[in-house]
């Protein structure tokens with residue numbers, strides 16, 4: 001499972017959201033580091049906990065601004081967030097029961113790392129474009 005780095009191509013054009021994505025990547029990398037260096041279960045749990053809490057905060061922020069700006073594709077966007085919310089709940093449960101397994105490692109990379117990048121490119125970008133088009137100021 002590899003670390004991720006912010007790139008300008010990930011910018012959705014809204015500073016608040018870009019900054020949250022950067023912070024999210026930081027928490028993700030902390031989790032990767034904890035898993036890679038085989039930290040204790042408690043330490044991995046702690047980093048994973050930060051990452052998951054922050055995912056919740058971030059999704060809530062996006063959903064708040066989508067609702068405020070009457071974004072027409074909000075339901076579709078929120079459904080994607082809900083899918084990840086349930087995947088994360090499953091990951092935490094597996095981790096609590098089994099610790100860091102190769103499956104967990106893989107799931108972190110697939111469901112979190114790849115998911116986030118793809119979600120930013122395909123879903124968050126559309127909201128960024130809408131906000132720009134409608135001249136909606138988000139801060």
Ligand SMILES: [Fe+2]
Nearest residue numbers: 062119123124
């Ligand atoms: Fe999103």
Ligand SMILES: [Fe+2]
Nearest residue numbers: 058062120124
């Ligand atoms: Fe996002």
